[in-house]
Amino acid sequence: GPKVLQIPSHQIIDMGQMVTLNCDPVSNHLYFYWYKQILGQQMEFLVNFYNGKVMEKSKLFKDQFSVERPDGSYFTLKIQPTALEDSAVYFCASSSGLSAETLYFGSGTRLTVL
Amino acid sequence: AQSVDQPDAHVTLSEGASLELRCSYSYSAAPYLFWYVQYPGQSLQFLLKYITGDTVVKGTKGFEAEFRKSNSSFNLKKSPAHWSDSAKYFCALFIASSSFSKLVFGQGTSLSVVP
Numbered sequence: 001g002p003k004v005l006q007i008p009s010h011q012i013i014d015m016g017q018m019v020t021l022n023c024d025p026v027s028n029h030l031y032f033y034w035y036k037q038i039l040g041q042q043m044e045f046l047v048n049f050y051n052g053k054v055m056e057k058s059k060l061f062k063d064q065f066s067v068e069r070p071d072g073s074y075f076t077l078k079i080q081p082t083a084l085e086d087s088a089v090y091f092c093a094s095s096s097g098l099s100a101e102t103l104y105f106g107s108g109t110r111l112t113v114l
Numbered sequence: 115a116q117s118v119d120q121p122d123a124h125v126t127l128s129e130g131a132s133l134e135l136r137c138s139y140s141y142s143a144a145p146y147l148f149w150y151v152q153y154p155g156q157s158l159q160f161l162l163k164y165i166t167g168d169t170v171v172k173g174t175k176g177f178e179a180e181f182r183k184s185n186s187s188f189n190l191k192k193s194p195a196h197w198s199d200s201a202k203y204f205c206a207l208f209i210a211s212s213s214f215s216k217l218v219f220g221q222g223t224s225l226s227v228v229p
Contacts, residue, residue, distance in 0.1 A: 033217075040152075040222075042220070044219075048214045050213075056216060098215045099210065103160075104160070
């Protein structure tokens with residue numbers, strides 16, 4: 001099936017540092033998402049992004065979080081500064097439309113904040 | 115409010131048995147429902163979805179799910195189960211408006227199929 005690529009697969013940083021998680025979505029997809037999963041638990045919605053804008057975000061999407069996709073390159077999630085509670089696996093997803101289109105997920109980036 | 119509940123955190127069954135993983139939802143509009151599977155250390159893989167029409171939907175890997183509006187459920191089924199089905203399964207509700215969409219996931223059910 002369609003592939004979503006995430007780089008890096010693991011990232012370890014010190015609390016307070018900035019981190020950028022990269023996602024290469026499916027090539028013809030227009031809608032992009034970030035989800036957070038702690039310790040293999042529930043997948044928690046963070047943000048939905050379309051046409052250069054955040055369309056919807058959850059309360060987990062703190063002020064320290066930002067997303068962008070400059071010039072059709074990687075879709076990125078930036079956390080600045082990081083906190084201990086940001087340690088989790090972050091999954092990127094993309095879809096082609098809004099009407100119950102299937103979301104395709106990347107393999108995740110495991111972020112460890114020390 | 116919209117939510118998804120998977121009441122069984124863990125299910126263990128023997129290879130060859132029938133499996134049924136429970137999922138219920140709460141949503142005021144017509145639901146679009148999904149099942150995903152997550153193998154250890156991997157991402158979520160799409161199994162199947164219900165949009166409208168036939169209430170029994172078939173997906174990949176021999177799975178099917180039945181939508182029951184009467185009790186707001188969308189249970190996942192497979193018979194017989196195989197040891198390779200051991201994984202975590204997530205039920206999800208698709209929420210959309212004119213400007214955004216998202217999947218709301220249940221807590222997940224960890225399935226262990228033993229020889």
